[in-house]
Amino acid sequence: MEPIRTLRSRTVVLAANDIDTDQIIPARFLTTTSREGLGEHLFADWRYGPDGAPRADFVLNQPQARGCSILVAGHNFGCGSSREHAPWALSDFGVRAVVSTQIADIFRNNALKNGLLPVIVEPGAHRWLIEHPGAEVTIDLGSSALTLPGGETARFPLEPFARYCLMNGVDELGFLLERAAQISAYEARSALA
C-alpha cells in the first residue's frame, strides 16, 4: 500500500443519508473474482439510465466531478452489506476519502485496508461541506485535520494504528504475521483449557 500523508482535492457531494453498499456497488457486479475494474459500476443504478447511458443529472457524471478524490456524503455512509467491492469500486473510480458524520463499521474497516480514508467530522463542518460542493479541501493525516478553503480546520478521529498503517504504507497482515508466536501460544493455551 502506498503511504498517504495528505490529500488535497475539490469535493464531490452526495448528500443523502444512509447510502448503503448496494447503491455503491449493486449485487449483480459481485460475481467478479478480482478486485479490479469495479469503478465502472460504482453507483451503477444512480449513474446510468435504463439504456446504459450516463444520467446527466447524477453528480459523478458532471464535468465538475472530474478529478475530485474527496467524496462528501450524508450520515451513516456505507451501511448494509460487508462487500469490500464497495471501497474497491470507490478507489478504482478515483475516490481517496469519504467525509461524513458517521460511517458504517464494516465499510470503515474495509476502506482503511484499501487506503480509502474514512473521515468523520462534526455536523457543523459537514453541513458547510454539503452546502459547498467543489470546495478545495486538504485532509492531513498527521494532524487528523480537514482544512476548509477559508483556513478553518475540522478535526477528525482516526484510530492510531490505522493512522500509522496509512501513513507508512504498512499492511495489517504483515503486523499479524509477526504475532505468529503469540498466536501459537494462544492456541496451545486454549487447547489445554
Added chain:
Amino acid sequence: MTAPLTLFEKVWRSHEVVPETADTPAVLYIDLHLIHEVTSPQAFTALRERGLRLRRPDLTFATMDHSTPTRTEQVFGGAPIGIEAAARQVRELERNCEAFGVELLGLHDARRGIVHIIGPELGLTQPGKTVVCGDSHTSTHGALGALAFGIGTTEVGHVFATQCLLQRKPRTLAVNVHGRLSAGVGAKDLILAIIGRIGVGGGTGHVIEYRGETIAGLDMDARMTVCNMSIEAGARAGMIAPDETTFRYLAGRLRAPQGEAWDGALERWRQLPGDPAARFDREVDIDAAALEPMMTYGTNPGMVIPVGGTIPERTDDPVFAKSLAYMGFAPGERIQEHPVNVVFVGSCTNGRLSDLRAAASLLRGRKVATGVHMLVVPGSQQVKREAEAEGLDRIFIEAGAEWRESGCSMCLGMNGDLVPKGHYAVSTSNRNFEGRQGIGARTLLASPLTAAACAVRGRVTDPRELI
C-alpha cells in the same frame, strides 16, 4: 474479585491473543471462519500472491449460497447455471477449497444451505465462540451466544493466514425486551420495531445484547431472526445469552460436542451469561406487548410502520421524498390494501423451518391470489427436507407458490431470482434498499406470516385478519 462482565466481554476477553493498547488494536482469535463463493476469491488470491498457507483449515468451513441457482434442474439436473460469472465463481470456490484443504459443502451436498442457516444447523456455531464470515448477516450466529460478525475480504485473508483479526473493542448496547408478543406478532416484527426505534445507524460501533423475558421465551429460530438483523441497526454483532433453549437446540447436532466433551462444553457455556451487575454503555427498552405486525414502506429497514399504520410525513427532507418516490408511496398514505406483485419467503433472516411453518399455516387450504408470484426458498437443504417431511412443500405448491432449492435467492437477486422493475415484493428478507431485489424493485419487508397473508389477498394484509 474481577469486575462484572457482560456476555460480550466474556467472549471477547477469552479470545484476546494480545489485548488492545492505546496504539494497537487487540489481536482477536477466531474459532470458526465461514466462507462462501462471493467474498472469498480475492482473499485466496492474496494468500497465493504472498505464498502463504491457510493457518487453520480445520476451523474454516465453506459453502455456496449467494450466486447459486434455486431451480432444481440447475442444481441437480445438469442444466447450466444461468449466469456464467456465477458459475465461474462456484468453480473457483471448489478449486480454492481443494487447493487449501478447506471442507466445502458443494452445490450437490445434502448439508448445503445459506451459510448463516447451516452454521447453527450443523452445530458448528456454539456459545462462546468467535465466528466470522465475509457477510454482514454473520450477526445471526450471535443467537447462540457466539460473538459473530461480518468482515470484508481483506479480513477474510487475515483470518486465512493467521486465524486472527485486529479489532478495536466495540461498545455495548443492551436491548431489553419485556412483555408478551401477541398472536400474529413474531421475531421479525420485533426486530423491525427495534430497528425503527434505534435507527439504521443507531447501533454503529456497538455489539447489541438482546435481553429480557421476551427474548428468553423465543425459540432458536426466532432468536436467529432477531440477531440476523442487528446489522440493519448498524451493529456488527447481536448476541443472546445461551440458556437451556440453546443447549437443547445444539444437543446431538452433527458438529456439536458429544459425550464427555458435551458435558464439559455445557459447563463452560453456563458461565457465559453476563454477570448481573455488568454495565452496558447504552440501554434501550422495548415493550413487546405493544407491538403489531410490522412492514417497511421505504428504502431502508428503519423506515417501518405497523401494517395498519400510516406513512409518516416529513417535510424538508428530500431524501425521504426520494425514497417514497422510488416506492411509489406518498406521505400520510396507508400501505394496507396496497396491491402486491411478488411474495418471497426465505433468506438467512426467515428461511428456517419455523418460518416456513408460519407461512404454510396461513396458506393451508388457501390460494395465492391471481397475479401474485410467490417464491418459497428454504434456507438449507436440511430445512427443505424437514419441510417436505411435514408436507409443507405440498401446501405451498397447492396454493400456487414455487418451491425451490436452498440459497440466498431473491434476497439479493445475485442468482437471477429477481423482482421485476416497479413491482411490489413483500419479502421476509432483511434489506429493502433501492434495487436490492432487482433494478427498480420495491421491497416491503415483513414476517413470514404477514408475507403469506399478503400472498393470499394479493394486497398488503395484517395477518391477524386471516388467523
